[in-house]
Amino acid sequence: MSGDRVATYHIKSLALAAVGRTLADVLTECLFWMQSGKVEADGRRAIWKTGVELGQKLGMAPRTANRHMKALRDMGYWQLSYRPRPGQTSPVSWLVFSDMSEAVLARARMLSEASPRESRRLPSAGLCSAT
Secondary structure (H helix, E strand, O other): OHHHOOOHHHHHHHHHHHHOHHHHHHHHHHHHHHOOOOEEEOOEEEEEEOHHHHHHHHOOOHHHHHHHHHHHHHHOOEEEEEEEOOOOOOEEEEEEEOHHHHHHHHHHHHHHHOOHHHHHOOOOOOOOOOO
16 A cells, blocks of 8 residues: 555645645645554554654644644544554554544545546536637
């Protein structure tokens, strides 16, 4: 699966529509990394991120990144738990992805498999006609 990762463009377009700009940045980043995650927790795909790592990547304060991860947890995108990384003793934030996250990635994959022209085309509302 890691060889056919969905580009962040497609994930972000869906995230923006679902949660707004600031949360979309965190959701996009975590879903992008979820694709290459090989770790499972509680029988589901999972990754670990710290507020510091996520904050540095996205240009936000670590507390803000943590607050956004919790808000997305409350929306149902993942479960959030604190446990050590493999081979470490200090706990970090583990994001255990839900069916909702998997659905966003599946939809993003469908968008990426469409031709580039179709994936960026707005739905036709019958507003323009060639007469």
